[in-house]
Amino acid sequence: PMYALKLLVTLTEHNPAYVSLLEENHLFPVLFQVILEHQDSMLGNTMQTAIALLNNVVASKSTNMMLLFEEGLAHHICNLLMETVALYLEADDKSSTKTANALLSLLDILHCMLMYTTNIVRQTLQAQKSGTGGDTQVAEDLLLINKPLTDLISLLIQLVPGEDTEIFESASQCLSLLVQLYGGSSQESMSPENM
Incomplete structure (x- = not known):
């Protein structure tokens, strides 16, 4: 799948319309399957390329995000970030390009x-607020689907004091959004050992 992934990364980078083709051809589950099969090799080329493709898909305005969430996007990103942050924090050389790039892509x-x-x-x-009503179900479902992401709060806190400014900024932005969305629902993240 490596060459297909590389081709899809290039196509989706240069023409976001290809993201719609991925969706129409039901390739999101295939992408997640590739990620699952290569999760033991976080810094391998296949995983790096799969993450780059997922980044292009998620960044595209035309993507049906609810479809991705229903396919388990939150669960996959949570697992990938936990593994990548662990690799990054354990590394003696924090400037390791492969680990830092993978981490930045996942944070994006x-x-x-x-x-x-x-x-x-x-x-x-x-x-x-405006009285036009509206269905709150979609927002509620989305908050519930993404609730596992609150497990990342303590990891993001650990990335904030780092020396890499790009990782600091990205982790800070994600942390801010998580706190805005979920408030104090993860109090244990603020314990002294996580600060």
Whole structure:
């Protein structure tokens, strides 16, 4: 699948319309299957390419994010980030390009997911406030689907004091969005050993 993944990364980078083709041909589950099969090799070329493709898919405005969430996007990103952050924090050389790039890509994906969720919740709250009503079910479902992401709060806190400014900024933005969305629902993250 490596060459197919590389081709898809290039196509989706240069023409976001290809993201719609991935969706129409039901290739999101295949992408997640590749990720599952190569999860033991986080820094391998196949995994790096799969993450790059997932980043392109999530960053595309035309992507049906709910479809990705239903396919388990939150679960996959949670697992990938936990493994990658562990590799990054254990590394003696924090400037290891492969680990840092994988981490930045995953943080970008997380940021897109959280921004999408934030926008849906915000639109729902504004509709409620203005009296136009609106269905809160989509926002509620989205918050429930993404709730496992609160497990990342303590990991993101560990990335904040790092020396890499890109990782610091990305982790800070994700942390801010998680706290805005879920507030104090993960109090144990603020314990002294996680600070």
